[in-house]
Amino acid sequence: MESGPDLLPSFPSWLIAAYYRWAALLNRLSPWIELDGMRLRVEPSVYKPIQNEVRVAPHVPTGRDVLDVGCGSGVLGLAAAPRSASVLAIDVNPAAVRSTRLNAERLGIRNLEARQGDAASLELGRCFGVVLCGPPFSEADLAGVERRWASAPGFTPRLFERASQDWLADDGLLIVHHMARARAALEALGRQHHLALVAEHPNHRKGAKLHALAWLYAQVGLRTTFFVFGRRPRPIENGPRT
Numbered sequence: 001m002e003s004g005p006d007l008l009p010s011f012p013s014w015l016i017a018a019y020y021r022w023a024a025l026l027n028r029l030s031p032w033i034e035l036d037g038m039r040l041r042v043e044p045s046v047y048k049p050i051q052n053e054v055r056v057a058p059h060v061p062t063g064r065d066v067l068d069v070g071c072g073s074g075v076l077g078l079a080a081a082p083r084s085a086s087v088l089a090i091d092v093n094p095a096a097v098r099s100t101r102l103n104a105e106r107l108g109i110r111n112l113e114a115r116q117g118d119a120a121s122l123e124l125g126r127c128f129g130v131v132l133c134g135p136p137f138s139e140a141d142l143a144g145v146e147r148r149w150a151s152a153p154g155f156t157p158r159l160f161e162r163a164s165q166d167w168l169a170d171d172g173l174l175i176v177h178h179m180a181r182a183r184a185a186l187e188a189l190g191r192q193h194h195l196a197l198v199a200e201h202p203n204h205r206k207g208a209k210l211h212a213l214a215w216l217y218a219q220v221g222l223r224t225t226f227f228v229f230g231r232r233p234r235p236i237e238n239g240p241r242t
């Protein structure tokens with residue numbers, strides 16, 4: 001299987017699994033998070049968007065159909081929804097789909113549909129102007145619910161493959177929220193799948209509340225960026241001269 005940018009390579013799987021259980025306990029104790037006025041409820045087995053993922057909104061072109069891949073709490077799709085024609089949010093974890101539906105309902109967002117499915121195989125039968133994704137940062141191969149939550153071997157390479165082959169309209173954009181230091185690895189995946197990095201928007205600035213949460217959730221010092229990919233222009237073929 002093609003591997004993606006595993007940026008936590010030195011941690012053994014048992015430690016990552018223990019970390020997920022810690023984060024799930026924190027979510028159970030306090031399921032809510034408020035980001036730029038958007039209040040989200042996050043189930044224990046769902047990633048809490050403490051990296052300020054809501055800040056994707058200004059980078060999403062207006063009026064397009066959006067696909068949010070691995071939606072978790074729904075944060076990316078919910079942030080994009082007010083400026084988009086429609087949002088389809090998918091996640092392999094049923095708890096994430098439930099969280100996304102509930103959050104959309106509570107926020108009065110009506111143009112978002114959430115569906116359970118595996119991004120590797122789900123057939124959608126249509127194209128999108130924007131594909132959004134906050135991939136799992138770790139590629140550790142875990143079992144059970146921890147695996148669904150944030151570790152998924154091969155997720156990011158498969159994301160680029162499916163975005164390029166199945167999901168993106170010709171003028172579509174793939175927006176990936178990832179650690180800033182994943183840049184080279186993501187660009188390499190882009191090249192493999194005929195997608196070029198056309199913009200990057202650092203998402204480093206976080207308020208005191210998010211800094212405190214980052215300590216609690218042991219995600220201190222992660223510097224993330226929204227990486228924007230578009231289709232590479234096809235080389236013009238030189239046909240035989242007549």
Ligand SMILES: C[S@@+](CC[C@H](N)C(=O)[O-])C[C@H]1O[C@@H](n2cnc3c(N)ncnc32)[C@H](O)[C@@H]1O
Nearest residue numbers: 047049070071072091092093118119134148152
């Ligand atoms: C790091 S979380 C990001 C959640 C959300 N997009 C955000 O930015 O907060 C990654 C999400 O990908 C989902 N996921 C992992 N493997 C998947 C797959 N094969 N198909 C669909 N979703 C998957 C996980 O369940 C998780 O919700």
